[in-house]
Amino acid sequence: MLAQIKGKLLVSCQALPNEPLHSPFIMGRMAKAAQEGGAVAIRAQGVADIQEIKKITGLPVIGLIKRNYADSAIYITPTIREVDELLATGCEMIALDMTNRKRPNGESMQSLVARIKKQKVEVLADISTYEEAVQAVQYGVDAVSTTMVGYTDYSNLSIGPDFALIEKLAADLTIPVLAEGKINTPEDLAHVFAAGAYAAIVGSAITRPQLITKKFAAVIQN
Numbered sequence: 324m325l326a327q328i329k330g331k332l333l334v335s336c337q338a339l340p341n342e343p344l345h346s347p348f349i350m351g352r353m354a355k356a357a358q359e360g361g362a363v364a365i366r367a368q369g370v371a372d373i374q375e376i377k378k379i380t381g382l383p384v385i386g387l388i389k390r391n392y393a394d395s396a397i398y399i400t401p402t403i404r405e406v407d408e409l410l411a412t413g414c415e416m417i418a419l420d421m422t423n424r425k426r427p428n429g430e431s432m433q434s435l436v437a438r439i440k441k442q443k444v445e446v447l448a449d450i451s452t453y454e455e456a457v458q459a460v461q462y463g464v465d466a467v468s469t470t471m472v473g474y475t476d477y478s479n480l481s482i483g484p485d486f487a488l489i490e491k492l493a494a495d496l497t498i499p500v501l502a503e504g505k506i507n508t509p510e511d512l513a514h515v516f517a518a519g520a521y522a523a524i525v526g527s528a529i530t531r532p533q534l535i536t537k538k539f540a541a542v543i544q545n
């Protein structure tokens with residue numbers, strides 16, 4: 324999959340049960356629209372959405388499952404259970420949180436990575452710091468993504484992408500660095516590629532109308 328996305332745009336089509344567009348049918352159509360707009364792959368959450376998106380678009384999918392566990396702050400593909408559910412979907416790549424935080428059930432990142440790679444599926448490490456990215460490379464992941472920057476209480480809280488981190492990772496790492504998280508405009512997208520991103524994933528700015536509307540409404544209410 325990585326060879327197919329080099330230099331390209333991926334779109335994240337996700338809507339959890341508490342979001343207005345929560346529905347595999349709707350996420351399938353959202354992915355179709357993204358495909359028509361030029362997305363070469365889709366990041367999708369949950370077995371039903373992944374299956375629908377693969378059926379509707381035929382595009383490669385980065386799959387994840389968001390699930391909360393009482394004993395951990397990690398919710399993106401936290402345990403073996405989510406890994407096995409995702410492996411059954413046939414998604415080409417699996418994204419898992421690889422931030423340096425306690426995992427549910429005391430499971431290790433290494434065991435999850437090994438299980439995925441054994442099935443010849445690529446692993447995308449969602450990280451929030453430079454150090455977490457370096458650690459993920461040591462664990463044998465295929466690519467890292469800046470997904471969690473600003474979402475761990477020790478990482479850089481910025482309005483937009485962390486361009487400096489993307490630049491440093493792209494310069495230092497031997498594996499692809501995907502820019503993801505808070506890419507809010509086409510200018511941001513151009514900027515992350517200029518910083519050296521291998522590929523980029525845009526979500527909310529394209530697929531969460533409730534957030535897009537909020538940005539417009541905020542201007543009027545000011």
Ligand SMILES: CC(=O)N[C@H](C=O)[C@@H](O)[C@H](O)[C@H](O)COP(=O)(O)O
Nearest residue numbers: 335470474504505506525526527528
């Ligand atoms: C923090 C977290 O859980 N991020 C999730 C990761 O799968 C998604 O909800 C994001 O939409 C995706 O990463 C794209 O980011 P943005 O929506 O900012 O373009």
